[in-house]
Amino acid sequence: MKSGSKLEKILTAGEFALTGECGPPRNADPEAVRKKAQHLKGVVDAVNVTDNQTAVVRMSSWAASLILIQEGLEPNYQMVCRDRNRLAMQSDLMGSYALGIRNVVCLSGDHQKFGDHPEAKNVYDIDSMQLISMVKIMREEKRMNGGQEMEIPPRFFIGAAANPFADPFEFRVHRLAKKIAAGADFIQTQCIYNMAKFQKWLNQANDMGLTEKVYILAGVTPMKSVGMAKYMKNLVPGMDVPDEIIGRLTGVEKKQQSAEGIKICVEQIQQLREMKGVAGIHLMAIEWEERVPEIAEMAGLLPRPQV
């Protein structure tokens, strides 16, 4: 075992994994985290805790991760390169490991232009690829980025992201390969709506033998409404929402749109589960955690395996 985390045990046991997501609050209220945690407990294997997502300042991801641990959930501690240099990153990695966090997800982070502090400097001292490598070198070689050795290094199960829908498409699978070479143990993809394009990317990954080397968790996000679908299609960078999805949501009464959104999501999960190379699902129910148990149940993902 690299980290001995529950997620690692589930994936290495060959079980189909299910991870969820929890966005920390824009204040210092621990109850907001606990409330979200209650919906996810026993329903998902681990929960991604986002790090100032969309460049909006929120409770720090390591702190919210610790609250999840107190609530009996396993966090996937997200860390972005926008807000910290390599010194801060490494000290947070050590501190969060010392306090029981075992999974880390290494990300670039959205540009601050999109967030609530557009005047801020960005850091990007290192990029997500280099962060993955830094976490792996700490674990495997007990060394910091600056070369110092550590007696007790943080030993994380290392996650990374992949977006099969960003351009240029043909390079995406090579970037995945780079992340694996850098040290990623598992990959969570951008929300998938264009199933054909995802399948094409996955075929490339299978052909290159990449799915033998890394666990790919397919990302899904249920649509709450036509409005959300249109917003995702037109305003969220790197998102590919086919007209077919919009059409299905438009085709039902307004009151039924959320149910239809969930139905689409469940169908997607079932299709993704059949695809060679998909090791699990990353279910990002954005500010909709209360519907996660229902989606997991309908998709046949409950009960979760005990490891």
Next chain:
Amino acid sequence: MIVAERKPLNDIVKMVEPYRKVLILGCKGCVTVCNAGGVKEVGILASALKIAAKKEGKELIVGERTLERQCDPEYIEQVKDVIGEYEAVVSIACGVGPQFLAERYPETDIFPGVNTEFMGGALAHGVWTERCAGCGACLVHNFGGYCPIARCSKSLLNGPCGGSADGKCEIDKNVDCVWHLIVEKLTRQGKLDNLLQVQPPKSWTTARDGGPRKVIREDLAQ
């Protein structure tokens, strides 16, 4: 000016190793003024490369040319008839040059022969110093004409920090503490009050942090 310094000769020798015909392309702008990439430096680099090749028993044809500027398509265009004769070009303009060349001549391999260091000026013959960080919103008038963003090692807007000693910066005794200079000057001018207000966080949207920048002058651009 933009201050640049030639890369170590061995680095350039390695860059051009696979080629037999190389053009060294200089620039008569900033890099001529800071003695890194003008007519004279083109000649010196060309000779050095030829000697290095000869030592290896290799035949290397080295062309020499220096453009008015390499940051302007009009001048980049001037090599269009000769560039095809070479397998590679070593541009010794600032970092803009090799990029403009690479965009205009996609079939030719382009290499940078200098390291672009900073925007600054000459202190003495052969000595250049950084003065501007290109933040896109100049504030030097608030600091006695000194730029703490470019010249303070921590870019503090409310310095000096606790590492200032004898007018020098904590990182190096050869680096002036710009905040020491600012305080001294405003004290002399009786304007120390200007420094007593807390300077709020700066907006970096106009700096590189806001993304790659472009200036469009509507009155000039067609």
